[in-house]
Every structure is written in C-alpha cells, then in structure tokens.
Amino acid sequence: MRLRGSLAHDSxxxxxxxKVKKILVIHGPNLxxxxxxxADIYGRTTLDEINALLKKTAGEQGVVLTIFQxxxxxxxxxxxxxxxxxxxxxxxxNPAAYTHTSVAIRDAIAAVDVPTLEVHLSNIYxxxxxxxxxxxxxxxxxxxxxxxxxxxxxxxxxxxxIIKKPS
Ligand code: CA2
Numbered sequence: 409m410r411l412r413g414s415l416a417h418d419s420x421x422x423x424x425x426x427k428v429k430k431i432l433v434i435h436g437p438n439l440x441x442x443x444x445x446x447a448d449i450y451g452r453t454t455l456d457e458i459n460a461l462l463k464k465t466a467g468e469q470g471v472v473l474t475i476f477q478x479x480x481x482x483x484x485x486x487x488x489x490x491x492x493x494x495x496x497x498x499x500x501x502n503p504a505a506y507t508h509t510s511v512a513i514r515d516a517i518a519a520v521d522v523p524t525l526e527v528h529l530s531n532i533y534x535x536x537x538x539x540x541x542x543x544x545x546x547x548x549x550x551x552x553x554x555x556x557x558x559x560x561x562x563x564x565x566x567x568x569x570i571i572k573k574p575s
Contacts, residue, residue: 421470421471421571421572423497427495428471429471429472429498429571430471430472430473430474430495430497431471431472431474431496431498431499431500431564431567431571432473432474432476432494432496432498432499432500432522433459433473433474433475433499433500433501433560433564434477434478434487434502434503435455435475435476435502435504436477436478436479436484436505436506437478437480437506438504438505439455439477439502439504440455440479442454442455442529443455449529449530450529451529451556451557453557455477457557458557459475461557461560461561462561462564463475465561465564465565466564469564469565469568471497471571474496481510481512484513484516485513488513488516488517488522488524489519491520491522492521497522497523497571498522498524498525498567498568498570498571499517499522499523499525500525500527500560500563500564501524501525501526501527501548502527502559502560503544506544507526507528507532507539507542507543507544508538508539508542509543510543511543513544514544517544517547517548518547523567523570523571524548524549525549525563525566525570526544526545526548526550526551526553526563527551527552527553527559527560527563528551528552528553529554529555529556529557529559530553530554531553531554532554533554534554549566549570550566
C-alpha cells in the first residue's frame with residue numbers, strides 16, 4: 409500500500425473550514441508495473457511519472473492529492489470507505505482489473521457519498537469483450553477511457569470542475 413500527498417497548492421479551492429480541497433487518487437492492481445511491461449497497450453510512462461504529472465496538475469488547480477496504489481481489493485474498499493470522514497471532496501480511480509469484477513468496490517463507491525471519476529489508460533470498449541463491462545461506471549460521476557496518461561489528467565480536471573460547483 410502506498411500513500412502520497414501533494415504539498416504544492418494555492419488557495420483556489422477551499423472547503424467550508426477554509427482548507428484546500430483534497431482528492432483521493434486510487435490506482436488498482438498491477439498498475440505499479442506500468443512502463444515495465446505491456447508497453448504496447450499501456451505505454452512507457454511509469455506510475456511514478458503519472459503521479460508526478462497529476463501532482464503538478466493538482467498544484468496548478470489549487471487542490472491537494474493523496475495517491476494510493478494497491479493490488480488488494482479490500483484495501484481499496486477500505487480507502488473508499490474512509491474517504492468521506494477523511495474529508496476528500498472527490499475520488500479519481502483506475503480500478504484496473506477490478507473494474508470488471510468487483511461488486512465490493514462498486515458498493516463502496518455507491519455508499520460513500522463522494523463524487524467518483526473512473527479512468528482507464530486503454531479504451532476498454534475496443535479490447536476483449538470481458539473488458540467491455542464496468543461494474544464501477546454506473547455508480548461514478550463519469551468515466552474516461554482510452555486517452556493513455558491523459559485519461560488521468562482529464563479525470564482530475566473533471567473532478568476539480570465538480571468540486572468547484574457550489575453545493
Ligand atoms: O486501461 C486501463 O487503465 C485498465 O484499467 C488497465 C487494467 C485492465 O485490467 C483494465 O481492463 C483496463 C490493467 C492494469 C495492469 O497494468 C499493467 C501494466 C503493465 C504490465 C502489466 C499490467
């Protein structure tokens with residue numbers, strides 16, 4: 409389990425207590441292998457490089473990220489379940505293979521009352537048929553799929569736009 413926080417921010421997006429808004433980024437199983445194998449499908453960018461890009465974008469947008477990667481379904485469920493009490497304003501998740509299998513992650517997102525964006529590096533609808541079904545998408549604000557690393561950046565931008573809306 410890896411947790412990282414971004415310190416770079418300005419004061420554009422604050423919650424009611426005047427604190428800078430936080431977004432939880434979750435990377436699912438095997439995404440720690442990015443850049444090392446299957447480069448034809450997922451590209452050569454490593455997870456550390458994606459995280460650096462996301463932190464830079466977050467800093468420019470005035471939000472703070474906590475970034476988490478896990479190969480374990482229960483750890484991901486726990487992180488989602490704590491997101492509200494830990495005062496995250498949005499979740500950005502690439503559930504990886506759990507996209508297609510995990511009722512537990514779907515139920516956690518449905519229960520947490522924190523807007524959640526699903527992202528995928530590859531276009532899951534242009535791949536094997538078993539990847540065409542996302543159990544996660546119906547409980548998310550939206551899904552971005554097929555833009556490589558840019559899927560994450562677009563997803564983060566969408567999350568910031570949701571946060572910006574007055575509640
Ligand atoms: O396209 C995506 O982002 C996926 O979520 C990636 C998952 C896949 O199961 C989904 O269908 C689509 C796979 C992540 C594992 O990534 C690897 C990277 C390098 C080597 C092996 C796996």
